[in-house]
Amino acid sequence: MECPRKGLRCRPLLLCVSALWLQLQLAAAGDCPADSRTWVPFQGRCYHFVHGQEDSIKSYTFERARTLCRGFEVLSIQSAEENEFVLKYSPEVWKGTVNVWLGMYYDTDSEDMKWLDGEPLQYTNWEESSSPSDLMPLETCVTLHTNTGRWENVSCLDDIENGVICETSEKTETVKKKSSALLSGLVIFSVVLILGVSAFIGFIHQRRYPGLFVFTAFEYHPPFRVLETDESCLVEAEETDGAP
Template identity: 70%
Template sequence: MEPVRRKHHLGSVWRCVFLLSLLLKFGLTGDCPADARTWVPFQDRCYHFVHGEEDKIKSYTFERAKSLCQGFELLTIQSAEENDFVIKYSPEVWKGNVNVWLGMFYDTSSEDMRWFGEDPVGFTNWEESSSPSDLMPLDTCVTLHSNTGKWENVSCQDEVENGVICEIVQTEEAKQKPSALLSALVVLSVMAIMGISAVIWFLSQKHNLGSTIFTAFEYHPPFRVLEADQSCLVEAEETDSVP
């Protein structure tokens, strides 16, 4: 049973190393709202992946999605890295494929798509079969498919989707925190975990080596060579004394 426990412990250690590497890769730093929601920081923003208490995927209209994020923003995607973060983190919250509402609308003034924060749409990831002109301008909304990361135009009025993500910009204090500090903490944590793993491996090897040495040097009584020689001398003396 001992090797099994050691193997299980080492597996847990390596899972911790993997999670720490994800923290470093995604840059999960900074301050997020201290409310009852679970916020996930990434770069200079925080994200709340909406899910039901019973851990079941629900359906939401576009208006319902906006009301769930009241006081915050619906998800906006500004870069390929942010798009990649969303599709990689989604399985941590939802089971199966999810279509996530994006906070995008058709601006009739500029005749182009814009984010609700009035930011222009720079990065896009449209499906080949989808384009901003597929629907009537005032009924054009956008959803992101969690399995592919692609965007699709859908009706704001008729469509219901099963994914809602709220976001907010981190505080200025959080954005000014040096990322080098996080990197140093993660590296030190990984080194500590690796050190613990090395100690466990050394102790297991020492235990196995000790058993082998003990077996190799198993006690055997010495040969009684001296007594045999003495017996031969006695016999020789008796032979010499015979007339």
């Protein structure tokens, strides 16, 4: 970055821009669990894709999938964007087609499927025939096919799948810090923008009117003080004595 004039220093402006970029990067970064496992952040959530090195078995029952997540929930999907994120990131971990367990169960109270974290089904992506007649409702679980992105009903007890994804939310305190960092970044950006515009206007003004300062110097004048009565009489007497 070149300065418009040799005498103008751009280093403070560059430092402000660098600080703004750093704060925006920190605001965009996620804060996922630090438990020696690899967590991938996406839209305020954290995801751990279980791979074969964590267990000698590469296919898991639903209960085994819940055990592998170690205190976190099995994958739940609330939007088409989240579903697409899983499909795009899966090849980074697994080769070929993988059937991923979804953290879904049959709720006897509502007689419907629900997520293990208690959230209702706001988004679904079922196969055309996803309700086999030979499955009992209480034994019904769901798997996601990474080759199509579609969901299928399977048996929680008899079927095994070769994909497990654990999920949790980012820490609440971190989300607040991210918002604060983003706000601070916007403030810094505003200051940098104002300084840059002011410097540019000053540079143009100096080129058009060389030798003329943008800011006018003001001469300081002490405030007017009213003379007291005795001092006024003394001044008047002196003027009378000095008269011819």
